Amino acid sequence: MEGGEGSGSDFKVTKPFVKDAAGHFRNLLIHSLREYEPTPEHLLKRLLKPLCTDIARVLNQGTAGDAMETLTMFHKECEKLHS
Amino acid sequence: MQCSPLFSKHFNSLILQHVYKYLLVLKFLLEIKGKMVLMGIIKVTVPEELDETFRKAASRRIGVQKGALTTATLAAMSKYSGENPRIALIASDGFVSIETPLDQMPGVLNALLPRIPLTVSTPHDVENVKKRLGEVKVIYSAPNYAVFERQLTDPGLLADLGSFRAEWDEKELIFEEDCLSLTTASLEEALGIAKKTAPILGLRLPHTGVDKQLEIYRWKGVKGQEVILK
Numbered sequence: 001m002e003g004g005e006g007s008g009s010d011f012k013v014t015k016p017f018v019k020d021a022a023g024h025f026r027n028l029l030i031h032s033l034r035e036y037e038p039t040p041e042h043l044l045k046r047l048l049k050p051l052c053t054d055i056a057r058v059l060n061q062g063t064a065g066d067a068m069e070t071l072t073m074f075h076k077e078c079e080k081l082h083s
Numbered sequence: 084m085q086c087s088p089l090f091s092k093h094f095n096s097l098i099l100q101h102v103y104k105y106l107l108v109l110k111f112l113l114e115i116k117g118k119m120v121l122m123g124i125i126k127v128t129v130p131e132e133l134d135e136t137f138r139k140a141a142s143r144r145i146g147v148q149k150g151a152l153t154t155a156t157l158a159a160m161s162k163y164s165g166e167n168p169r170i171a172l173i174a175s176d177g178f179v180s181i182e183t184p185l186d187q188m189p190g191v192l193n194a195l196l197p198r199i200p201l202t203v204s205t206p207h208d209v210e211n212v213k214k215r216l217g218e219v220k221v222i223y224s225a226p227n228y229a230v231f232e233r234q235l236t237d238p239g240l241l242a243d244l245g246s247f248r249a250e251w252d253e254k255e256l257i258f259e260e261d262c263l264s265l266t267t268a269s270l271e272e273a274l275g276i277a278k279k280t281a282p283i284l285g286l287r288l289p290h291t292g293v294d295k296q297l298e299i300y301r302w303k304g305v306k307g308q309e310v311i312l313k
Contacts, residue, residue: 017204035300039166046260047259050246
């Protein structure tokens with residue numbers, strides 16, 4: 001994948017699977033802001049399982065930098081909850 | 084005793100007529116049985132204070148029109164029974180979230196996704212993606228994972244992937260079967276998107292202003308919609 005940290009480019013490009021993880025984490029947070037909480041089945045199938053797959057992908061295909069970036073993006077989403 | 088042949092013929096004809104009428108009625112009953120929604124009746128005694136609170140909440144969320152209390156009661160029962168709303172539309176500062184049956188999703192995606200090149204990641208092999216969408220520009224691939232770029236005249240086709248994340252400009256759409264979320268820059272933008280998608284979902288937007296978040300729900304088998312303003 002091009003443009004990652006240490007690949008020689010001047011700017012850092014976030015890898016798609018890192019963005020996937022952040023997106024699914026955001027989706028999970030969005031559901032917690034609704035009046036009606038999702039059913040356990042919806043929570044597991046649409047929200048948690050995709051997030052777990054993303055995390056596995058970051059660990060298997062990413063670098064330590066990608067893992068760090070994933071957590072940083074999670075943290076940014078968490079901060080939005082308090083704003 | 085023996086009947087005359089003439090009487091016997093007349094008698095048989097009468098029986099056949101009755102049998103025929105009976106079969107017609109039976110056919111009619113079987114036909115309407117498939118279209119009928121059976122209803123149950125629950126009688127409960129509600130404490131006065133709870134009754135008042137519930138009626139206030141119902142008028143706030145459903146309105147004061149005829150049938151509003153029934154809609155509110157059925158919505159509350161659906162929630163208590165662990166049902167998911169059949170349709171949900173949430174518009175807030177920063178996102179729009181939509182849940183609707185799968186057959187409506189292509190229409191929703193057509194309304195939400197622009198006809199420009201989209202970067203899409205999906206938990207499918209590249210071959211699987213090409214089978215569904217035709218030729219795509221592959222950016223990255225791994226077993227059961229593909230990232231590709233594609234401009235679609237019919238973005239609703241992406242629903243066939245079942246699960247994907249699409250990004251363009253500063254926007255991102257997460258799609259999981261019958262549930263999607265889209266990032267927005269402001270509440271106004273989110274409400275604009277809600278206005279565009281509500282007719283596709285069979286929902287009506289309220290005329291009142293929204294301060295922070297708008298939620299509209301429709302429950303399975305329940306007429307009317309529930310509106311929550313935050």
